[in-house]
Amino acid sequence: MPSKELILEVKNFNVDFWVEGQWFPAAVDMNFELAAGEVLAIVGESGSGKSTTAMGLMGLLAENANVTGSVKVKGTEMLHQPLGVLRKFRGKEVAYIFQEPMTALNPVYTVGFQIVEVLRNHFEMGPETAKERAIELLTLVEIPEPELSFNKYPHQLSGGQRQRAMIAQALACDPSLLIADEPTTALDVTVQAEILDLMRNLKDKLNSAVLLITHDMGVVADLSDRILVMKDGVTVEEDTSENIFNKPKHPYTKSLLASVPKLGSVKVRELAKTDAKAQSVLEVTDLVIEYPKRGRIPAFRAVDGVSFDIKPGEILGLVGESGSGKTTVGRAAIGLLPVHSGSIKLLGDEIAGADMKKLRAIRQHTGIVFQDPASSLNPRLPIGESIGEPLFLAKLAKGEELDKRVEDLLDSVELPRSYRNRYPHELSGGQKQRVGIARALAMSPDLLIADEPTSALDVSVQARFLDLLQNLQDKLKFACLFITHDIGVVDILAHRIAVMQYGKLVEVGPRDQILNKPTQLYTKTLLAAVPVPDPKEQKKRREARAKLLASEGSKAVATAPKKASAKTAVKKASPAKPKAPAKKAAPAKPKAPAKKAAPAKPTAKKPTPKKK
Amino acid sequence: MSDSPVKAREIETEGLSQGKIILKKFLQHKPAIAGLIFMILFTIFVYSASGIHLGSDQARITIQGWWKYSHEDLLPMGVCASGCPSADHPFGQISNGRDYFALVMRGSEISLMVMVIIGSLGAFIGTVIGAVSGFFGGIIDAVMMRFTDFIITVPSILIGAVIGHNFGPQGVVVLAVFLGIFAWTGLARLVRGEFLTLREREFVDAARVAGASNTRIIFKHILPNSVGVIIVSTTLLLSSSILIETGLSFLGFGVKAPDVSLGLLINEYQSQFTFAPWLFWWPGLILILIALSINFIGDGLRDAFDPRQRRDVKRRAMAKKAAQQTATANQ
Numbered sequence: 001m002p003s004k005e006l007i008l009e010v011k012n013f014n015v016d017f018w019v020e021g022q023w024f025p026a027a028v029d030m031n032f033e034l035a036a037g038e039v040l041a042i043v044g045e046s047g048s049g050k051s052t053t054a055m056g057l058m059g060l061l062a063e064n065a066n067v068t069g070s071v072k073v074k075g076t077e078m079l080h081q082p083l084g085v086l087r088k089f090r091g092k093e094v095a096y097i098f099q100e101p102m103t104a105l106n107p108v109y110t111v112g113f114q115i116v117e118v119l120r121n122h123f124e125m126g127p128e129t130a131k132e133r134a135i136e137l138l139t140l141v142e143i144p145e146p147e148l149s150f151n152k153y154p155h156q157l158s159g160g161q162r163q164r165a166m167i168a169q170a171l172a173c174d175p176s177l178l179i180a181d182e183p184t185t186a187l188d189v190t191v192q193a194e195i196l197d198l199m200r201n202l203k204d205k206l207n208s209a210v211l212l213i214t215h216d217m218g219v220v221a222d223l224s225d226r227i228l229v230m231k232d233g234v235t236v237e238e239d240t241s242e243n244i245f246n247k248p249k250h251p252y253t254k255s256l257l258a259s260v261p262k263l264g265s266v267k268v269r270e271l272a273k274t275d276a277k278a279q280s281v282l283e284v285t286d287l288v289i290e291y292p293k294r295g296r297i298p299a300f301r302a303v304d305g306v307s308f309d310i311k312p313g314e315i316l317g318l319v320g321e322s323g324s325g326k327t328t329v330g331r332a333a334i335g336l337l338p339v340h341s342g343s344i345k346l347l348g349d350e351i352a353g354a355d356m357k358k359l360r361a362i363r364q365h366t367g368i369v370f371q372d373p374a375s376s377l378n379p380r381l382p383i384g385e386s387i388g389e390p391l392f393l394a395k396l397a398k399g400e401e402l403d404k405r406v407e408d409l410l411d412s413v414e415l416p417r418s419y420r421n422r423y424p425h426e427l428s429g430g431q432k433q434r435v436g437i438a439r440a441l442a443m444s445p446d447l448l449i450a451d452e453p454t455s456a457l458d459v460s461v462q463a464r465f466l467d468l469l470q471n472l473q474d475k476l477k478f479a480c481l482f483i484t485h486d487i488g489v490v491d492i493l494a495h496r497i498a499v500m501q502y503g504k505l506v507e508v509g510p511r512d513q514i515l516n517k518p519t520q521l522y523t524k525t526l527l528a529a530v531p532v533p534d535p536k537e538q539k540k541r542r543e544a545r546a547k548l549l550a551s552e553g554s555k556a557v558a559t560a561p562k563k564a565s566a567k568t569a570v571k572k573a574s575p576a577k578p579k580a581p582a583k584k585a586a587p588a589k590p591k592a593p594a595k596k597a598a599p600a601k602p603t604a605k606k607p608t609p610k611k612k
Numbered sequence: 613m614s615d616s617p618v619k620a621r622e623i624e625t626e627g628l629s630q631g632k633i634i635l636k637k638f639l640q641h642k643p644a645i646a647g648l649i650f651m652i653l654f655t656i657f658v659y660s661a662s663g664i665h666l667g668s669d670q671a672r673i674t675i676q677g678w679w680k681y682s683h684e685d686l687l688p689m690g691v692c693a694s695g696c697p698s699a700d701h702p703f704g705q706i707s708n709g710r711d712y713f714a715l716v717m718r719g720s721e722i723s724l725m726v727m728v729i730i731g732s733l734g735a736f737i738g739t740v741i742g743a744v745s746g747f748f749g750g751i752i753d754a755v756m757m758r759f760t761d762f763i764i765t766v767p768s769i770l771i772g773a774v775i776g777h778n779f780g781p782q783g784v785v786v787l788a789v790f791l792g793i794f795a796w797t798g799l800a801r802l803v804r805g806e807f808l809t810l811r812e813r814e815f816v817d818a819a820r821v822a823g824a825s826n827t828r829i830i831f832k833h834i835l836p837n838s839v840g841v842i843i844v845s846t847t848l849l850l851s852s853s854i855l856i857e858t859g860l861s862f863l864g865f866g867v868k869a870p871d872v873s874l875g876l877l878i879n880e881y882q883s884q885f886t887f888a889p890w891l892f893w894w895p896g897l898i899l900i901l902i903a904l905s906i907n908f909i910g911d912g913l914r915d916a917f918d919p920r921q922r923r924d925v926k927r928r929a930m931a932k933k934a935a936q937q938t939a940t941a942n943q
Binding site for chain 1: 628629630633813814815817818819820821822823824828833836837839917918919920
């Protein structure tokens with residue numbers, strides 16, 4: 001890009017919040033600038049003030065915020081300007097991509113309407129022209145069948161498509177500054193990789209500056225040119241991407257980098273010597289689970305013919321994208337969901353079809369850690385009582401003895417004993433998840449089911465949590481079904497890995513084999529999509545992934561509906577709009593139809609993997 | 613020195629159950645405790661003043677109170693010819709000479725009884741039906757909610773009229789019980805709604821995995837989470853029960869002369885507000901005090917159940933923080 005026009009200049013930027021009679025600093029003395037075509041990433045844990053900074057730049061903060069300093073967009077001061085002035089910039093010069101596309105898009109309007117709205121706000125445009133332009137934008141962000149999608153409501157699109165629609169809306173007026181607030185946090189790895197690809201292409205094409213806010217070092221390595229690390233509202237370190245990753249100066253940056261799980265960086269953990277013939281703790285055979293039909297919605301088969309087993313003391317990582325049925329398997333394994341057919345045996349006892357009484361007996365050998373620590377603890381129950389409940393109900397301990405067991409459990413998850421009378425909302429996310437583990441371990445279970453226990457946690461908190469889980473497992477030797485969408489996490493913990501897609505088991509095998517020599521295409525795509533926190537390495541991986549997708553795409557195109565490619569071809573031919581000549585080129589990419597087809601059904605035709 | 617760490621450990625490791633924490637927090641809620649004390653003292657005062665009168669006209673159990681006049685006594689007019697308050701009749705007299713203090717005490721007694729019976733019956737039935745309906749869902753829910761709809765279509769005035777007509781002689785207790793049996797519908801719907809959302813939360817699954825029975829999940833896990841809704845609508849139910857009773861009495865189905873209730877007294881004497889204001893003010897004041905203390909008690913209960921309500925502690929923490937901030941600023 002030839003032009004190095006300065007788009008954003010931030011000087012002495014401070015944000016304070018007025019909370020119950022006091023000023024709390026949320027961002028302190030921020031200074032940074034951003035040129036056209038450049039990506040600046042603001043990295044930090046939740047609560048570090050990175051989102052506040054981004055919102056503060058355009059005056060989107062609540063009234064109890066005091067913003068001082070200077071923010072200039074293309075030389076124009078943004079702070080303390082009348083709304084009329086700001087409105088001309090918002091959407092047109094500065095655009096936002098929000099974290100949660102479901103809540104950022106208005107559910108009662110079609111996607112197309114929402115894009116047209118932005119366009120007609122800023123340009124004198126007839127409804128017809130605006131619609132054409134909107135469809136063009138939807139094509140640009142590679143939404144399948146843009147003409148049809150124009151009239152779709154947000155709930156009719158998948159998460160990735162919604163995020164694409166959000167991006168289309170943000171790009172509607174060719175903004176010179178794009179602020180992306182955790183644009184991929186709510187998405188699966190493969191979808192995340194696609195969105196990152198898309199953002200990189202668009203940035204190069206439109207030459208806009210991007211302010212990327214994220215806690216994911218992998219995403220940062222993938223996209224950013226420069227990085228600004230924030231902690232507690234203060235800029236800790238600012239440097240080029242390469243320097244931050246290779247020569248981090250500040251200890252906080254180092255610890256942040258160290259806590260990111262890296263694929264293949266850990267040695268496989270020795271599986272405690274177990275008898276190969278020992279009885280499996282969990283044995284799942286041909287499991288089928290259906291959600292029954294409701295009204296006109298037909299029955300949905302969430303899990304289809306899944307078989308695996310877990311030996312004593314073994315951790316099995318169950319990996320898959322959202323909607324792959326992995327959580328369903330976990331919940332069924334503890335008897336929370338009815339089984340349609342097949343069998344689940346826990347220590348030889350059949351769970352499928354067991355009655356309440358029998359289930360209660362079986363459940364004494366299991367524990368489960370739920371995904372969302374905020375929802376899985378009763379908000380009105382002090383945590384000590386939550387932890388002790390399984391013991392109390394199993395009539396194993398009472399009164400003082402129960403007290404003592406609760407204390408021991410709190411000790412084992414490294415929480416202070418004084419916390420026992422606290423309510424869940426008084427704890428942080430990581431602490432709540434520790435309580436969740438303590439409760440799951442209360443009965444000294446033979447099998448622990450961990451359902452995405454780290455997905456709601458920050459990286460550094462996640463690292464500590466995984467350490468704890470590992471130590472506990474070493475000590476207590478329980479078997480564990482670890483469900484996650486993050487392959488990096490499984491990599492640290494699991495002895496064996498199972499990969500699920502669309503309710504079917506794609507591949508099961510020892511960790512090293514799955515990570516290094518995956519046999520199934522889907523596993524390969526999944527692995528290739530994981531961003532690695534190292535810019536050089538990530539570049540290599542990106543190219544490898546493109547190659548993989550291309551080879552896969554050529555196969556998939558043959559089966560993909562012809563319509564899609566035909567439509568993109570039509571779009572390609574349509575006359576260029578004066579507003580955005582650069583964008584016209586996008587749909588012409590030969591990659592587009594292939595990519596569209598790729599995430600849809602790359603392995604649908606593959607036979608289910610053979611059982612061991 | 614040697615025993616201090618041990619002591620500290622004892623203090624920090626003392627485990628409190630949910631019930632204990634709730635009780636502790638309720639006792640710390642000053643307005644609620646004030647309301648509760650007022651209600652208890654006032655109830656004792658009222659009942660001891662006018663005595664206890666139970667049963668029908670035929671078989672009446674009566675225990676005389678300490679007040680020298682009964683609400684049925686027709687007395688000669690006292691010092692004040694217009695019936696204004698005097699030493700002998702502290703609340704004054706009404707036109708036919710009855711002592712107004714005795715009347716107000718008797719009215720308070722009846723109103724309190726009606727309120728407590730309708731309120732507790734309505735709250736209990738409503739909570740149980742709503743909880744069961746919302747928790748189990750499916751057919752149970754459908755049947756129970758259609759039954760609720762049916763009850764809602766029957767106007768309470770009609771029920772009161774029928775019961776008042778048939779059971780009137782048995783006294784106001786029977787009437788209150790029947791009204792209570794029909795007063796739970798609104799509460800049941802609200803509780804059902806709460807349960808529908810709460811039962812999907814993961815902590816319910818967690819409790820089930822821990823081995824909790826349905827009864828335990830309903831009463832120990834979900835109910836405390838919906839206490840806010842239950843208390844708010846029960847408070848409303850209590851105040852509306854006074855209105856229902858007044859309305860029925862006005863139509864001649866509820867409390868019958870020479871018996872009185874607070875609502876009836878207010879209704880009767882609001883027209884005399886200009887020349888005998890005490891006849892309006894005394895029952896009105898008592899009604900307001902009752903309503904206020906019930907509201908305070910409700911607030912206290914709700915705050916005690918809701919762990920997020922910790923105003924005092926928070927304020928103290930804020931003050932501490934402010935002190936720290938100024939200290940660092942001075943440095």
